[in-house]
Amino acid sequence: MILNTAKQKMLAGQPAFGFGLGMGSPLIAELLSRSGIDFVMIDRQHGSWGDDSAIAALVAITGSPAIPMARVARNDYTLIGRLLDEGAMGIIVPMVDTPEQAQAVADACRLPPTGKRSWGWGRAKVYGADYPTWIDEQLFVAVQLESAEAVENAEAILGTPGIDGCWTGPSDLSLSLGFPPAQMDEREEHAQALEKILQACKNTGKIPGFAGRSVDDALHRAKQGFRFLTATNDGSILEKGAGAAVSQLSSSSA
16 A cells, blocks of 8 residues: 555644656756655646656655645546556645536545546556555545635535545635736735635535645645645746855855
């Protein structure tokens, strides 16, 4: 059995922190998965991943301490199933606004009798012959709540059997509430929406998550009660590291 240490940490009431992977590089995925972070998330919605590079990243992450997760491009049975079959231990599905959509997520992720996932898998065979006996328990399934409609339906969505928690998309939520993401920290309606999501998770016993905009933001959201947290992404890590190096070089040569 493969233990999903990130999920177990969250179930114990502790925050699990992750890095988003959007650059489409299995080498970067391998490097960051060995950094000590709790999980890494292959972003197939906004990231530059193809089918082959996503599989290569899952191979590269195998054997690292980090749990391999993936955000699927959309709420689609086949797309979700393919990522599971290749070894993802966490699935994040964007733009889930209703309990019916949440049920479709659960059906795609869970084997019968809980769900409707098709029997059979690809490189997930490396997890061992006992894979089907434990995957439903160890898999982490999160729906993204990122609209005013999703907030209103949060408790019904999170109450869906087979859904473990959510991952709040603060920028899309801002747009849905009628203002640009740059204003989210100063708008009371945004804060109220987040509180409603946290309360819905508490009421249903599910794990609240948040797409942090930085390490500081992720730490702040953890203090608010969110437990499934991305802290930054591979592109930002590379960009900030390069910027810091250039700044140091420039100041030293001045």
